[in-house]
Every structure is written in C-alpha cells, then in structure tokens.
Amino acid sequence: MSCDNMNPVKGDLILPSGVSALDRVLNGGLSSGLFIHFYGEAAAGKTTAALQFASAACRIGVRTIYVNSESSSPVERLEQISGKDFSQLKDKLMIISPKDFEEQSALIDDLELYAHHDTRLVVIDTLTRLYRSVLDDRKTNYLNHRELNRQAGLLKGLAREKDMAVLVLNQVKGSMDKSEGFEPVAGNILDYWSDYILKMRIGKETGERVLKRLRPENEPSMCRLFLTDRGLALNPDQKETKR
Numbered sequence: 001m002s003c004d005n006m007n008p009v010k011g012d013l014i015l016p017s018g019v020s021a022l023d024r025v026l027n028g029g030l031s032s033g034l035f036i037h038f039y040g041e042a043a044a045g046k047t048t049a050a051l052q053f054a055s056a057a058c059r060i061g062v063r064t065i066y067v068n069s070e071s072s073s074p075v076e077r078l079e080q081i082s083g084k085d086f087s088q089l090k091d092k093l094m095i096i097s098p099k100d101f102e103e104q105s106a107l108i109d110d111l112e113l114y115a116h117h118d119t120r121l122v123v124i125d126t127l128t129r130l131y132r133s134v135l136d137d138r139k140t141n142y143l144n145h146r147e148l149n150r151q152a153g154l155l156k157g158l159a160r161e162k163d164m165a166v167l168v169l170n171q172v173k174g175s176m177d178k179s180e181g182f183e184p185v186a187g188n189i190l191d192y193w194s195d196y197i198l199k200m201r202i203g204k205e206t207g208e209r210v211l212k213r214l215r216p217e218n219e220p221s222m223c224r225l226f227l228t229d230r231g232l233a234l235n236p237d238q239k240e241t242k243r
Contacts, residue, residue, distance in 0.1 A: 011031060011032030011033030011034070011163040011164075011165075012032065012163065013031070013032040013062075013120055013163070013165070014027075014028040014029045014030070014031050014032075015029045015030045015031075015032070015053060015056060015057055015060075015062065015120070015121060015165055016028060016029035016056060017029060017030075017049065017052045017053050017056055017232075018052065018056055019052065019225065019231075019232050019233065019234065020234070021223035021224070021225060021234060022049070022211065022223055022225065022232060024220050024223065025198070025211060025213050025220060025221065025222065025223050026196065026198075026213070029053075029056075030053055030121065030165035030167060031165060031195075032120055032159070032163045032164055032165045033159055033160055033163050033164075033165070034159055034165060034166070034195040034196060035152075035155060035156045035159050035166050035168065035193050035194050035195050035196075036165065036166065036167045036168065036194070036195065036196040036198070037168050037170060037184070037190050037191075037193075037194040037196065037197045037198070038050070038167065038168070038169050038170065038198045038200060039169070039170035039171070039172055039184040039185075039190075039197075039198075039199060039200070040172060040199060040200030040201055041172055041182055041200075041201060041202060042171075043202065044200040044201055044202055044209060045200055045209045045225075045227050045232055046125070046126070046169045046170075046200055047070070047074060047077065047125055047169065048077065048081065048227060048231050048232055049200070049231075049232055050066075050123045050125055050167055050169055051074055051077055051078045051081050051082075051231070052081055052231045052232060053121060053123070053165075053167060054066060054078065054093055054121065054123060055078065055081050055082040055089075055231075057092065057093075057120065057121045058082065058089050058092045058093060061092065061118065062092070062118060062119075062120045062121060063092050063093070063094070063115075063116050063118050063119040063120065063121070064092065064093045064094070064119070064120075064121040064122070064123065065094050065096065065111060065114055065115065065119060065121070065122045065123070066093060066094065066095045066096070066123045066125065067096050067097075067098065067104075067107060067108075067111075067122070067123065067124045067125065068095055068096070068097045068125050069097070069098055069104060069124075069125065069126060069127075069129045069130050070125060070126065070129060073095075073097075074095065074125065075095070078093075080229055080230060080231075081230055081231040083230070094114060096114070098130065100130055100133070100134075101130040101131055101133065101134045101144070101147070104130050104131075104151070105147055105150075105151060108124075108151045108154050108155065109154065111154075111155075111158060112158060112162065115162065115164075119162075119164065120163070120164050120165060121164060121165050121167065122155070122158065122159075122164055122165070122166045122167070123167045123168075123169070124155065124166070124167070124168045124169060125169045126168075126169040126170055126171055127148070127151070127152070127168045127169065127170055127190075128148070128170050128171050128185040128186055129171060131144060131147075131148050131185075131186065132171065132185060145186070145189070148186055148189055149189045149192075152168070152189055152190060152192075152193045153193060155168065155193070156193045168190070168194075170184045170185055170186075170190060171184075171185045172184055172185060173185055181201075194215060195215070195216075196213065196215060196216070197213070197214040197215040198211055198212065198213050198214070199211070199212045199213075199214055203224065205226075205236070206236065207226040207227045207228065207236045208224065208225075208226055208236075209224070209225050209226065209227055209232065210222070210223075210224055210225075211223050211224075211225065
C-alpha cells in the first residue's frame with residue numbers, strides 16, 4: 001500500500017447513491033478527491049451502481065464524465081435507473097467510448113479538457129477491458145502493464161487536483177484462493193492507487209448482490225442489496241433485469 005493510500009485526501013463533496021446501505025458502506029457515498037475501485041464478476045451490478053451515482057449527480061446539478069469501454073451502451077440502463085430520457089440528462093452527463101487501449105490512454109490523458117467547473121464525478125467502465133485485449137504478446141505485456149499503471153496514476157491525480165470522485169470499475173479473473181473464487185484484474189496496480197476498494201458478487205437469492213468494502217478497513221463494511229429494474233435496492237420489489 002502506498003503512503004498516499006494511508007492518508008487519503010478527501011474533498012468537499014460526498015455524492016450519495018440514494019441507497020442507504022450502499023452509502024453507509026462508502027461512509028456516506030463517493031467522496032471527491034478519492035479513487036474508488038469497484039470490482040466483481042460479470043453481472044454483479046458494477047455498471048448499475050456507477051449509473052446510480054451518475055443519476056444522483058445529475059439530480060443535484062453535478063456533471064459526470066462516463067468513460068465506457070464496454071461493448072454495449074449504458075444509455076438504456078441509465079434511463080431505467082433515472083426514470084428520465086437521456087435527452088434530459090445529457091447536459092450533465094458526457095459519455096465517451098474509446099475503441100481500443102491506445103485510444104483509452106489518449107482519452108485519460110485529456111480527461112481534464114473534457115471537464116467543466118462543475119464536473120465532480122468520473123466513471124471508468126471498465127478500466128481493464130481494453131487492457132486485457134492487448135495482453136497477447138509477451139514482448140509488449142510489460143509496456144501494457146506500465147501503461148495501465150500510468151493511467152491509474154493520472155486518474156488518482158485528477159481526483160486530488162480537481163477534487164473529483166473517480167470511480168473505476170474493474171473485471172475479475174479466477175483466483176487460486178478457492179474461498180474467494182475471483183480476484184481483480186491487475187489487482188496489484190489498482191490496489192496501489194485505490195482509496196476505497198469494494199468487491200461485488202452475486203448472492204444466492206434471485207437478484208441478490210453482496211458488497212464488501214476491503215479498504216478502508218472499518219465498520220460497516222458489508223451490505224446486501226438486490227438488482228432491480230430501477231437499480232440496486234434494499235428489497236427485491238421489482239423484477240431483476242440482469243443475472
């Protein structure tokens with residue numbers, strides 16, 4: 001763990017998701033000035049959580065930059081969660097979609113140029129998808145590892161210097177530790193830069209999702225939620241949209 005992570009510099013904004021249990025685990029919500037790392041298996045609800053925070057930011061007039069490296073657009077899910085047409089949200093939410101790892105690198109270099117004075121949330125969904133796509137040549141893997149580390153460092157600097165909350169979503173891979181089942185991709189890199197780390201997994205009940213905060217290590221550190229049409233919720237009161 002870096003010295004910076006021992007003493008995170010919090011900013012003056014805490015952005016709640018509106019889901020009380022999730023916000024308690026995050027000590028009130030996403031704090032500006034911090035690098036927050038969510039990882040979990042496919043369909044665990046990482047994107048849903050990120051879109052809930054983006055929707056909450058729109059409600060209070062805060063701008064969000066949403067970097068989407070996934071193959072599908074988040075717009076339809078955002079409309080479900082917010083209950084609004086994207087045309088009503090786009091003034092406060094910029095979605096940018098890099099096509100490859102090189103383009104992602106250039107985009108993160110220039111993120112500050114996309115930001116307005118009221119941009120306080122940056123979401124990267126996901127940081128490692130395009131990175132994994134270039135890990136097929138041992139000759140270039142070291143350079144790609146270095147580049148991912150550089151990108152994470154730039155995002156951490158952006159959070160601190162511009163007083164933004166940076167929420168980084170991450171994929172997982174199989175773990176040798178059978179009790180855990182999976183671990184974050186490039187975990188050594190993301191661990192170094194992260195102020196908060198949350199692990200998300202699919203529970204046993206239909207729609208159930210379990211979130212555990214791994215950093216910082218204080219209580220409360222876990223919550224149980226349900227994935228519904230309108231996002232993560234305390235109760236399974238709506239039909240689940242993804243599994």
